[in-house]
Each structure stands twice: as C-alpha cells, then as structure tokens.
Amino acid sequence: MRSRLTSNRLVGRVGELAELRLAAREAASGQPALVLLGGDSGVGKTRLISELEAALRADDPDTLILHGEGVEPADGELPYAPLLSALRPLVRGRHASLDELSAGSRAQLGSLLPSLQGGELPPTREDGTGQVRLFEAMLELLDLAGERSPVALVLEDMHWADRSTRAFVAFLARSLRSERLFVLLSYRTDELYRRHPLRPLLAELERLERARLIRLEPFDREELGQALEDILGSSPGGALLERLFARAEGNPLFTEELLAVGLDGRGAAPQSLRDAFLVRIERLPDHAQRAARAVAVGYALPEAVISEATGLDPLTLQEALREAMAEQILIANGDGLLSFRHALLREALYDDLLPGERSDLHLRLARALEARIGQGSEGELIRSAAIAAHYAAAGDQPAALRTTIIAAESAEQARAYGEAADLLERALELWPRVPADARPADLDYVELLRRTATAHAMQSNRSRSEDLLQEALGHLDAQAEPSRYAALLAGLARAIWSLNRGPEAVALGERALEVLPEDDPDHLRPVLRGWLARTRFLRGRFRQAADDAEAALAEATAVGNTVAEAETLNTLGMARVALGDADAGIGYLTRAIEVARRVDDQDSMISAYSNLADMYNVIGQTRTALAIAREGLAQSSRRLVHAHNWMNLSVAEMAFEAGEWSEARAHLSPEPGRLTGVLLIVRYLRGIEQDLAMGDPEGARAALEAVEPLVCDSEEPQWIALYGVLRAALCRREGNLDGAQAAIADALDRLECCTDDVMRIARVSAGGIAVEADRAQRGRDLHDRAAVRDALTRARIHMDRLEAAATEGGAVERALLAEGRADLARAKDRATVRDWQRAADAWREIERPYPEARCRRHVAEIALMAGDRETACRIAGEVLTTAEQLGATWLIGELRALIERGRLPVGRDAGGDGVVAPAPAAAADPFGLTARERQVLALVAEGATNRQIGDALYMAEKTASVHVSRILAKLGVSGRTQAAAIAHRQHLT
Numbered sequence: 001m002r003s004r005l006t007s008n009r010l011v012g013r014v015g016e017l018a019e020l021r022l023a024a025r026e027a028a029s030g031q032p033a034l035v036l037l038g039g040d041s042g043v044g045k046t047r048l049i050s051e052l053e054a055a056l057r058a059d060d061p062d063t064l065i066l067h068g069e070g071v072e073p074a075d076g077e078l079p080y081a082p083l084l085s086a087l088r089p090l091v092r093g094r095h096a097s098l099d100e101l102s103a104g105s106r107a108q109l110g111s112l113l114p115s116l117q118g119g120e121l122p123p124t125r126e127d128g129t130g131q132v133r134l135f136e137a138m139l140e141l142l143d144l145a146g147e148r149s150p151v152a153l154v155l156e157d158m159h160w161a162d163r164s165t166r167a168f169v170a171f172l173a174r175s176l177r178s179e180r181l182f183v184l185l186s187y188r189t190d191e192l193y194r195r196h197p198l199r200p201l202l203a204e205l206e207r208l209e210r211a212r213l214i215r216l217e218p219f220d221r222e223e224l225g226q227a228l229e230d231i232l233g234s235s236p237g238g239a240l241l242e243r244l245f246a247r248a249e250g251n252p253l254f255t256e257e258l259l260a261v262g263l264d265g266r267g268a269a270p271q272s273l274r275d276a277f278l279v280r281i282e283r284l285p286d287h288a289q290r291a292a293r294a295v296a297v298g299y300a301l302p303e304a305v306i307s308e309a310t311g312l313d314p315l316t317l318q319e320a321l322r323e324a325m326a327e328q329i330l331i332a333n334g335d336g337l338l339s340f341r342h343a344l345l346r347e348a349l350y351d352d353l354l355p356g357e358r359s360d361l362h363l364r365l366a367r368a369l370e371a372r373i374g375q376g377s378e379g380e381l382i383r384s385a386a387i388a389a390h391y392a393a394a395g396d397q398p399a400a401l402r403t404t405i406i407a408a409e410s411a412e413q414a415r416a417y418g419e420a421a422d423l424l425e426r427a428l429e430l431w432p433r434v435p436a437d438a439r440p441a442d443l444d445y446v447e448l449l450r451r452t453a454t455a456h457a458m459q460s461n462r463s464r465s466e467d468l469l470q471e472a473l474g475h476l477d478a479q480a481e482p483s484r485y486a487a488l489l490a491g492l493a494r495a496i497w498s499l500n501r502g503p504e505a506v507a508l509g510e511r512a513l514e515v516l517p518e519d520d521p522d523h524l525r526p527v528l529r530g531w532l533a534r535t536r537f538l539r540g541r542f543r544q545a546a547d548d549a550e551a552a553l554a555e556a557t558a559v560g561n562t563v564a565e566a567e568t569l570n571t572l573g574m575a576r577v578a579l580g581d582a583d584a585g586i587g588y589l590t591r592a593i594e595v596a597r598r599v600d601d602q603d604s605m606i607s608a609y610s611n612l613a614d615m616y617n618v619i620g621q622t623r624t625a626l627a628i629a630r631e632g633l634a635q636s637s638r639r640l641v642h643a644h645n646w647m648n649l650s651v652a653e654m655a656f657e658a659g660e661w662s663e664a665r666a667h668l669s670p671e672p673g674r675l676t677g678v679l680l681i682v683r684y685l686r687g688i689e690q691d692l693a694m695g696d697p698e699g700a701r702a703a704l705e706a707v708e709p710l711v712c713d714s715e716e717p718q719w720i721a722l723y724g725v726l727r728a729a730l731c732r733r734e735g736n737l738d739g740a741q742a743a744i745a746d747a748l749d750r751l752e753c754c755t756d757d758v759m760r761i762a763r764v765s766a767g768g769i770a771v772e773a774d775r776a777q778r779g780r781d782l783h784d785r786a787a788v789r790d791a792l793t794r795a796r797i798h799m800d801r802l803e804a805a806a807t808e809g810g811a812v813e814r815a816l817l818a819e820g821r822a823d824l825a826r827a828k829d830r831a832t833v834r835d836w837q838r839a840a841d842a843w844r845e846i847e848r849p850y851p852e853a854r855c856r857r858h859v860a861e862i863a864l865m866a867g868d869r870e871t872a873c874r875i876a877g878e879v880l881t882t883a884e885q886l887g888a889t890w891l892i893g894e895l896r897a898l899i900e901r902g903r904l905p906v907g908r909d910a911g912g913d914g915v916v917a918p919a920p921a922a923a924a925d926p927f928g929l930t931a932r933e934r935q936v937l938a939l940v941a942e943g944a945t946n947r948q949i950g951d952a953l954y955m956a957e958k959t960a961s962v963h964v965s966r967i968l969a970k971l972g973v974s975g976r977t978q979a980a981a982i983a984h985r986q987h988l989t
Contacts, residue, residue, distance in 0.1 A: 007230035012223035027182035028150035039216030042253025062149035070160030077162035079416035097144035105137035146180035174674035218250030366390035417458035424452035526555035540755030620811030620846035659849035695889025721760035815842035901980035903943035
C-alpha cells in the first residue's frame with residue numbers, strides 16, 4: 001500500500017492555474033468571470049480546482065468558496081444537486097448576507113433551503129416565472145455575499161447537472177453585471193455525446209464575452225516524469241516512464257492507479273482504467289468491499305445509512321471504512337458523508353455488481369433513506385428524488401409510484417419544473433402497473449395528468465401539456481365534475497394560446513367559463529376571466545377586454561384575490577386608455593401599482609408601471625411617460641433581473657420618443673443574447689428603431705433578421721405592426737420600395753380586420769402612405785404613369801384606413817394623420833410647406849422632436865424647390881441643429897445632402913464636416929446616363945457650378961454646361977435642383 005497516489009505539487013498546470021487566478025482577481029474587482037473547464041475523465045480537473053481554491057484562500061482569506069458537484073443519476077436527475085451542495089455551507093454557517101435578503105427572496109429560497117424559514121410564497125403563475133424568481137433570489141444572495149468578500153462558485157461535473165441547475169447557470173451567465181463573483185464550471189469532454197443536454201448550454205456560454213474556455217490535456221512525457229518523481233520520491237527510469245506513458249497515455253489518474261496496483265509499469269497491465277480500479281477494490285477486506293458497494297449505489301452516504309444497507313455493526317463498519325479510506329478509495333467530505341475518491345471508481349464498482357446484488361442494495365438504501373425523510377434539511381429535495389430512483393431501480397413499483405409523486409411535489413415546491421415533469425411522466429408510466437389498492441389514495445389519474453401538464457407548461461413544453469390535458473378531459477365527465485372540467489379547459493386554453501392559436505384558445509377559455517358552476521369553489525372565475533381579458537387586449541379586442549376585465553375585477557375583489565385584482569386592474573387600465581377613456585384607464589393602472597405594492601407583488605407592480613408609461617405615451621403625454629418609466633425603474637431592484645430589464649427597455653422607449661437619445665441608448669440593455677421570450681422581441685425592436693435613426697442600417701438589418709421568426713410566431717398586433725413599419729423603413733432607406741410595400745402589406749394582413757387597435761393600424765397605414773409616396777415619386781422620375789397611378793391608388797386606401805383610425809384615436813394618431821396627409825400630397829406631387837408644417841406642429845404638441853424634425857426637413861426641401869431660399873436655409877439650419885443634438889445620423893445626412901445641392905449657406909464654414917449616414921449602394925441607372933454624366937450629376941447634387949464642375953473634372957466650363965444640359969434632358973427635368981433631388985432619391989450619385 002502506498003502512502004499517497006498523487007504528487008505533492010501541481011505538475012503541468014501552471015499556466016491554467018495562473019489564468020484561473022487572474023479571472024478570479026478580475027471578478028473580485030467587480031468584473032464577474034465565467035470559466036468553463038473541460039477535460040477527459042481523470043485528466044486532473046479536480047486537482048486543479050483544489051489548487052485554485054487553496055490559492056484563492058491564500059490570496060484573500062475572506063474569499064467565500066461555494067463548491068458543489070453534479071451527481072450521476074441512477075434513474076432521472078436530482079434537482080439542484082450541485083447548487084444545494086454549494087449553498088449548504090453558506091446556509092448552515094448563517095452567513096451575514098442571509099439576514100440582508102429581501103422578504104420575497106427569502107421566501108423563494110425557503111422553498112429550496114427549508115432551514116431559511118422563508119415567508120409565504122406568492123401564488124405560482126403558470127407562465128414559468130416562478131423558477132426565474134427563485135433564480136433571482138439566488139443571484140441576490142450571491143450578490144449580497146459578494147459585497148462582503150469575493151465569491152467563487154465552483155460547480156464540478158456539470159455533465160451530470162440536472163436541467164434546473166443548467167437553467168440557473170444560463171440565467172446567471174446572462175444576468176451578471178458587476179457582481180464580485182467568479183464562476184467555474186467543470187465537465188468531462190469525453191462524456192459529451194452528440195445530443196448531451198450540456199452541449200447547448202456550453203455553446204450558449206462560450207458566446208458570452210466574459211466566458212473563458214480552458215481545456216486540460218493529458219501530460220506529455222516531461223510532465224509525467226515530474227509527477228512520477230514526486231510520487232515515487234526519486235526520478236523514474238526511462239523504461240518505467242515509457243511503459244507508464246504508453247499504457248496511461250499521459251492520463252494522471254490512470255497513471256496513479258497503475259502505480260497503486262503495484263505493477264510499476266511491468267507485467268500484464270489492466271486493459272482499462274476500470275480494470276485497474278477493480279484490482280484495487282478486490283484487495284480490500286470483505287467488509288470494506290461491502291461498504292464500498294453500498295456507497296457505489298448511494299453515491300454519498302452517512303455511516304448510519306451504510307450500516308443499515310450492509311448490515312455491518314458500527315464498529316465493523318468503522319474498520320471497513322478506515323480500510324477503504326487508507327487505500328484512497330473512499331473519502332469523507334465536510335458533511336460527514338462517505339463517497340468515492342473519484343467518480344470513475346464508483347462507476348467501475350457499480351457496473352461490476354451482479355443484478356440481484358444491485359437491486360437489493362437499491363431497495364435497502366431506499367428504505368433507509370425514506371426513514372430519514374421529513375427532517376427539513378437542505379438535502380430533502382435531493383433525498384426525495386434519490387429515494388424514488390432507488391425504488392425504481394429495485395423494481396418495487398408501488399413504492400416507486402408513491403415516492404416518485406412525493407419527489408415531484410418536492411421538485412414543484414422548489415420550482416424545479418423540468419425535474420417535476422420528468423418524475424410525473426415516470427409516475428404516469430408506473431400508474432397502470434400498480435394495483436388500484438396500492439396507488440396513492442389522495443390522487444387519481446386525471447389529477448396526475450393535470451399536474452404533469454402543468455409542470456410541462458412551466459417549462460414551456462406546451463405541446464406535451466396540450467396532449468396531456470386533452471387526455472385528462474377525455475377521462476372526465478363535464479356534467480359530473482364541472483369545476484375540474486373547467487380548470488382543465490382553462491389550462492388547455494393557456495397552452496394553446498402559447499402555441500399561437502389565439503382564436504382557439506379564447507374559445508376554450510369562454511367554454512370553461514360556461515362550464516364553471518356558479519358556486520365556483522376554487523375561485524377560478526376571476527382568474528379565468530382576467531386571463532380572457534388580457535388575451536383579448538393583446539389581440540386588439542379592447543371593448544371585449546374591458547367588459548371581461550370589469551367583471552373579473554369585481555369577482556377578484558369579492559374573493560380577496562389580490563394577485564388577480566392587480567393583474568386585472570392592469571388590463572382594464574390599458575383597455576380603457578385604448579378606447580379613449582384616458583383618465584379612467586390611468587386611474588386603474590395607478591390602482592394596480594398600489595395593490596401590487598401593498599402585497600409585495602413585484603411582477604404585477606413593474607408590469608403596471610411599464611403599462612402606465614406606455615399608456616401615457618399612447619395618449620401623447622411623452623414627458624410624463626418618460627417620468628413614469630424612470631420611476632418604475634427606480635422601484636425595480638437590479639437583482640430582480642426580469643423586471644429590471646423590462647423597465648430598462650421601457651425607459652429606452654420613452655426616452656427615444658422624448659428625444660433623450662443618450663439616455664435611450666444607455667437603457668437599451670442588456671444585449672439580446674441575455675434575453676428570451678417577449679423581452680427579446682422588445683429589445684430587438686427598440687434597438688432597430690434606434691439603429692435606423694442613428695444611422696446603423698447594418699445593425700438594423702441584422703436585428704430584423706434575428707427577430708423575424710419571433711414576430712412570425714406571435715399574434716400580438718404590437719409586435720406585428722412595429723416590425724412591419726421598421727422593415728419598411730429600412731427598405732425605403734435602401735431604395736427597395738417593393739420590399740417596403742410588401743412589409744406594410746404583410747403587417748396589415750396579419751392585423752385582424754376587426755381589431756380595435758387603432759394605434760397600430762394608424763402607424764402601419766401612415767408608413768404605407770410614405771412608401772407609396774416614394775413609389776409615386778420614383779414613377780414620376782422614370783416617367784412611368786402606370787406606376788404613379790398604382791401608387792396613388794394604394795396611398796388613398798391607406799389614407800382611408802388612417803383617417804378611420806385617427807377618428808377613434810388620440811393625439812398620436814392625429815399626428816400620424818397629419819404626416820400621412822402630407823405624404824399623400826407628396827404622392828400627388830402637390831405637397832406644400834403648409835402640409836408639412838402642420839405635421840411638424842402636431843408632433844411638437846406631443847413633444848416628439850424626431851418626427852417633428854423629419855417633417856420640417858420636408859418643409860425646407862419644398863421651400864428650396866419653390867425658390868424660397870431664405871426659408872429653406874433657416875429651416876434646414878434649425879433642423880440640422882436638432883438632428884445633431886439628438887444624434888440622428890440618418891437625418892443629418894439627408895439635411896447635409898439638401899444643403900449641398902441647394903448651396904444653402906448653413907454651416908458652410910464647417911467645411912461640411914459632420915456625421916453623415918452611410919449611403920446605400922448606387923442603384924442601376926434607369927436614365928441612360930454615361931459614367932461621365934454620373935460624375936457630373938454627383939457634383940450637381942452637391943450644388944457645384946459649371947465652373948466648379950469643370951475644375952473638378954478637368955474640363956472646360958462650356959463642356960460642363962453641355963453635360964449638365966444632357967443630364968437634365970435625360971432626367972426629364974428643367975432645373976438643376978430637380979435633377980439633384982432625383983439623383984438623391986434614386987441613389988445615382
């Protein structure tokens with residue numbers, strides 16, 4: 001027996017250790033770090049981590065190291081296994097950060113860590129956000145701990161991590177900002193088969209800017225020689241080194257095991273690392289082998305459980321454990337649990353067990369662990385899942401069914417919905433195999449189906465949820481059990497809504513209301529009616545939404561359901577504003593904030609703040625909208641990541657509208673890679689709006705392509721309309737008027753004809769008129785009368801729609817109507833200064849400087865074309881100043897082009913310097929201009945005289961005059977200003 005198997009000093013990993021320590025130092029300074037440490041089994045990841053942890057303690061003794069390990073599941077995943085083992089010391093030691101947790105976070109963590117004794121949890125929403133709230137609570141805990149000292153969160157063996165742990169890691173990586181947190185994840189690369197569940201997470205994490213990837217390779221000959229010299233106490237001979245290197249291929253663990261079995265590289269070596277392990281285990285005394293077999297089945301066990309499973313008395317067991325630990329097969333961790341020195345050892349022994357021996361040990365362990373359940377410890381969740389797995393592996397199906405359902409309940413309470421869904425699916429499989437009298441008495445098959453469907457819904461697996469609910473409805477009589485039947489219909493409606501089958505979902509919700517009995521024992525009615533109100537609102541059915549919300553509000557108040565009350569007030573407020581009753585709507589939204597704040601419902605409160613800001617924006621009170629958004633942001637804790645992100649984007653939207661573009665850009669966070677769901681759609685669309693205004697067409701194009709599939713999967717007018725308008729705007733910038741027309745048509749096709757959403761109809765219709773005005777201008781430029789007629793016909797259709805929407809709308813719709821009328825006049829080639837000034841005035845009334853500036857740019861252009869250079873110069877200068885203050889790069893480019901071609905004395909001494917939007921690529925020439933004529937036209941567009949053209953192109957002034965005359969003839973215009981305008985519109989320069 002050797003006194004040790006490993007070298008005293010770290011060999012061959014100096015560079016990796018230095019890189020890890022550097023990342024940890026950066027994290028300690030407020031730059032959170034994420035390191036992915038990969039390598040094959042036995043290559044030395046655990047040794048490197050232990051050296052790192054020692055170094056971190058030496059660098060700063062106050063460093064808080066939270067270390068957890070994934071557990072290889074026997075049958076299914078163990079919820080939060082690595083996280084629970086990492087957080088357990090912090091909770092048991094009563095770290096000071098625990099006392100600083102908010103009440104909501106304490107309640108959330110109490111569901112996972114019972115000893116925290118958290119407060120009452122808010123009702124679970126069936127939108128899957130319950131798990132996000134738990135994750136936010138864990139992030140708050142880590143952040144608070146980091147305020148006192150640097151924190152290192154080390155999660156080993158992530159290839160065995162359960163899906164909830166993987167989900168938390170993804171959330172954590174997306175949410176890190178300035179926390180003093182160093183995160184290290186290790187995993188076996190040789191375990192990652194093509195469809196391994198860790199692969200998508202690793203791919204996501206590797207794309208993050210703060211992530212570092214370290215891959216450990218086997219030792220080379222020199223490194224192996226150094227390690228052997230330290231273990232053996234003398235330099236290994238060349239032959240020994242070569243034999244060990246050939247057999248172990250530089251794998252440190254295999255090398256150590258070859259030495260441990262006493263072969264010294266000679267004789268018949270084990271064929272694999274597994275065989276080497278078994279040779280060492282077989283050298284143990286019988287009672288030590290019995291103990292090792294129990295641990296192989298149970299992973300990490302206390303002595304008492306090993307004693308029960310093996311039948312060894314305490315004294316004999318202690319002797320057995322000493323033997324196993326002396327041979328460095330078993331080790332004891334800080335919690336008093338015995339486990340294998342390396343997981344590969346455990347795997348080898350477990351695989352070597354006879355089937356009957358394995359089943360018997362599983363059964364013994366299940367009973368021993370079940371006798372200890374209910375003690376309220378942090379390991380209760382893992383223990384309940386392990387008991388169910390042991391019974392299943394033992395083949396005791398009644399016990400497996402019973403404990404699987406219990407484990408699923410524990411997983412649900414801890415927001416581990418994915419594991420809960422898997423456990424309940426297993427229960428569904430077991431149900432028909434278990435006699436009726438052996439099934440749980442408090443559960444029937446329909447309820448089991450419903451719970452399984454709910455767990456899948458929480459994980460956004462709506463298709464499976466739909467199938468299970470349909471099956472459950474088939475087993476239930478609506479007449480005999482109307483309340484249960486209605487509840488199932490309501491769940492099915494939500495599942496189908498999320499699958500973008502809106503009309504079908506609403507019909508199911510209405511049917512559920514019809515089936516629901518008057519007495520409504522479970523108080524489902526206000527929740528269901530409130531959900532119907534919200535779905536109708538999102539689909540643009542504001543009148544129906546208001547009616548349903550009024551009824552739901554009365555019902556929610558009557559039964560004291562404050563969550564339903566706050567959410568319904570939210571919906572009712574928006575619906576009333578949308579229907580023109582702004583005062584009432586704002587009153588309801590203000591009440592929603594008050595109710596949510598009173599019951600500490602952060603989700604409803606932030607939602608109400610965001611919607612209140614949006615509604616002020618809708619009615620044209622832009623500055624008030626921005627003030628409300630700022631207030632909501634101040635009320636949202638940065639640690640409540642979802643709500644904080646939402647309010648950041650609300651501020652970004654309102655600040656952009658109000659002309660505070662620096663603030664808008666600063667709050668356009670986080671980056672899309674950190675977001676999912678609706679927040680991702682909002683982030684993309686707001687970013688596109690800013691990119692177009694600030695002169696980044698490439699960024700806008702990339703974001704439009706990224707968000708397109710998300711919008712296509714949505715039925716909500718707010719996203720459909722905005723996407724269509726932004727797509728059309730980009731196409732207009734690029735001169736792709738057919739694409740712009742198609743974008744508007746597609747948006748209108750998807751907006752339901754019977755929608756009450758005049759806000760979105762107005763915006764899309766106004767965008768459509770602008771597109772057709774461009775098309776009419778192009779038709780006139782090309783002398784294509786048919787194209788002009790078609791454009792005018794379409795523009796008038798859009799105008800009819802816009803006028804109808806503006807009649808029912810408010811100040812914003814009236815501003816859109818004024819701009820639409822100016823564009824219609826432009827389409828007819830009859831636009832006047834007065835038309836565009838009216839539009840600019842309408843935007844100024846609601847304090848939106850950018851659309852006002854856009855309209856005033858047309859005022860300057862028309863004045864120039866009419867020969868009123870004084871007005872053109874004054875307006876162009878004023879608008880240019882506004883555009884520069886905003887940072888409106890595209891508009892600056894348009895104005896500078898107008899100033900140059902009109903030779904207006906605006907900022908002439910600046911030499912034309914300034915930010916100019918990138919011009920689209922030159923279009924194909926439809927006028928038959930020669931290359932030389934296009935050069936001349938470019939100078940004409942810049943306002944050059946014939947003499948200046950001649951000087952620039954080395955030609956006589958008279959020759960330049962001839963070229964200009966030919967160009968005017970080809971373009972079919974009478975003057976240089978008109979020619980310059982066509983050149984600008986058709987991108988001929």
